[in-house]
Amino acid sequence: MNVPLVDVKAAYLRHKDAIDAAMRDVVESTAFIQGPHLRAFEEAFAAFCGTRHAIGVGSGTAALHLALAAAGVGAGDVVAVPAHSFIATIEPVSWLGAKPRFVEIDPQTGAMDPAALKNAIDGVRAVLPVHIHGRPADMEQIGAIAADAGVPVIEDAAQAHGAEITRADGSVVRAGGHALAGCFSFYPGKNLGAFGDAGAVTTNDDDFAAAVRRLRDHGRTSKYEHEIIGYAHRMDTLQAAVLHAKLGTLDADNQRRAELVADYVSALDGIGDLWFPPETPGRRSVYHHALVRTAHRDALLAFLKQRAIGAGVHYPVPLHLQPAYEFLGYQRGDLPATEAWADECLSLPLYPELTAAQHATVVAAVTDYFA
Ligand SMILES: Cc1ncc(COP(=O)(O)O)c(C=O)c1O
Structure with a gap:
């Protein structure tokens, strides 16, 4: 049995009627650029x-670009980021003329370690934690350290739609609501996936929202008046319609992901050297990846491939060791916890439509490998 890493087609078929109708609506209205369908999705996603505010933009990368720009990050600035992420976390930092400063991760969670941030905060202009694999970073401590230093925090929530933290005061705050801004990706394989590129910036700050809206659309104040030099980073309205049609099941979909991962954990944790990073108390993951660690990662990956099981690696090369960022002067050994995750992490197939038979196929193959 073939088990893909993600199954975008299955998600489409489950929402087919709603998606087809929503896309037809946009086509018949011909309101392809911004317009009422985009506004409706923005309102629904902000509520989620x-x-x-939620501001629809062209991609998760564009969301990061706009949020950093609206936060005032510019030439010569330093932005504190983890190196255990996808490269899109730092490309916009570079586009703005700023530099990433890589902060070690917490080996238990894979996200930015607040103690390491504290040591690295001097001279930083903004802090950019990543809710990697759908697991919330420690936003309370990170927020406190950044507030002490007087600098903004921008969440890379590209993998974390709906992830929650119960804060010390008992309030429950979702990814995108902890800081000045949250940046989401709706890349097709994400927990909420479009039919192409799309993203969003969330914020509770009205002025910041207005700045992001202006920057995403050529710095416009009216059709042909441009107060600032902006970008062409609007969300395609057809994508907004697709996303709105799928949003209604996102909480249930995230719950299904959690159940499937719990089943992987109970069947596989501790077999060989397999280790599933546990949930952190008070933080609810949305399991963008079914992440497991093993020192036998590459051999297990090859074995699963032979059995037509589409496991993945997120991500094999940490950002501080990417050739494109060699000029920063980092070396292997600089971030040992980050490097260990990159060497050992494996993502098992995971999507809400994964069947019991597919799940059992994956469990059997992994068990066979270690036998
Ligand atoms: C952690 C992280 N940040 C940023 C991005 C960029 O998002 P996009 O691919 O929508 O530009 C992604 C997704 O690809 C991601 O996983």
Whole structure:
């Protein structure tokens, strides 16, 4: 049995009627650029995140670009980021003329370690934690350290739609609502996936929201008046319609992901050297990846491939060791916890439509490998 890493087609078929109708609506209205369908999705996604604003943009990378620009990050600035992420976390930092400063991760969670941030905060202009694999970073401590230093935090929530933290005061805050801004990706394989590129910036700050809206659309104040030099980073309205049609099941889909991962954990944790990073108390992951660690990662990956099981690696080369960032002067050994995750992490197939038979096929193959 073939088990893909993600199954975008299955998600489409489950929402087919709603998606087809929503796309037809946009086509018949010919309101392809911004317009009422985009506004409706923005309102619905802001409500989902519990934020005052959600601004639809062209991709998760564009969301990061706009949020960093609106936060005032520019030439010569330093932005604190983890190196255990996808390269899109730092490309916009570079586009703005700023530099990433890589902060070690917490080996238990894979996300930015607040203690390491504290040591690295001097001279930083903004802090950019990543809710990697759908697991929330420690936003309370990170927020406190950044507030002490007087610098903004921008969440890379590209993998974390709906992830939650129960804060010390008992309030429950979703990814995208902890800081000045949250940046989401709706790349097709994400927990909420479009039919192409799309993203969003969330914020509770009205002025910041207005700045992001202006920057995403050529710095416009009216059709042919441009107050600032902006970007062409609008969300395609057809994508907004697709996303709106799928948003209604996102909480249930995230719950299904959690159940499937719990089943992987109970069947596989501790077999050989397999280790599933546990949930952190008070933080609810949305399991963008079914992440497991093993020192036998590459051999297990090859074995699963032979059995037509589409496991993945997110991500094999940490950002501080990417050739494109060699000029920063980092070396292997600089971030041992980050490097260990990159060497050992494996993502098992995971999507809400994964069947019991597919799940059992994956479990049997992994068990066979270690036998
Ligand atoms: C952690 C992270 N940041 C940023 C991005 C960029 O998002 P996009 O591919 O929508 O530009 C992604 C997704 O690809 C991601 O996983």
